[in-house]
């Protein structure tokens with residue numbers, strides 16, 4: 232369970248350009264569910280996502296993961312939790328040019344050390360599951376948008392995170408690729424992953440694999456809806 236209590240995030244505090252990006256957010260997110268944050272541009276979605284994913288710290292308030300407070304840990308502990316627990320999919324995919332597809336997928340695993348051979352095997356397995364097995368050695372510059380996104384998904388999964396965080400994951404995808412993305416998210420959900428996304432895309436909020444839609448406005452939570460239609464899918468293949 233992820234619990235947020237009285238969370239505030241203020242950028243440039245005390246300066247003329249101060250922004251109260253997240254205000255007074257108290258919310259509990261269950262594990263093994265897919266939640267989507269929606270709301271107008273500037274409403275604080277990305278900021279809240281980055282706080283949940285230990286990419287930044289709240290100005291005040293407390294964040295707990297499975298009963299442990301994580302918002303006040305020293306940076307070394309926080310980055311270890313980040314690496315162990317979360318996988319990130321960014322809007323622009325943030326692939327590293329000059330590296331191959333497989334090398335990009337392996338990047339988040341490097342700080343943990345470990346068996347390089349086993350890592351290559353896992354990276355290739357993930358690429359195969361995402362139908363990119365034949366592109367492992369290709370440079371990322373040569374990929375299409377949909378392929379780049381699937382590489383970003385494989386990279387997010389390399390450390391077998393329990394929580395996948397995705398910021399506007401379909402912003403650069405057409406309808407068919409967005410559908411494909413939702414199918415992959417459905418598989419991850421079936422495999423027991425917790426998925427937290429931001430999205431402006433009604434196709435995402437309305438998808439039946441989405442359990443909960445949280446609407447933000449001016450840094451606060453305006454509405455919190457459970458999607459009753461979210462139900463089990465008979466996925467043939469599950470990404471473990």
Ligand SMILES: Nc1ncnc2c1ncn2[C@@H]1O[C@H](COP(=O)(O)OP(=O)(O)OP(=O)(O)O)[C@@H](O)[C@H]1O
Pocket residue numbers: 242243250251252270271272273274275276277278279429
């Ligand atoms: N690093 C930062 N420094 C200063 N202000 C910031 C920073 N990051 C975000 N903000 C501001 O905080 C507010 C919330 O931004 P945030 O990116 O969380 O919104 P959002 O809902 O994700 O928007 P969008 O849908 O456009 O991505 C905005 O006013 C933004 O300008």
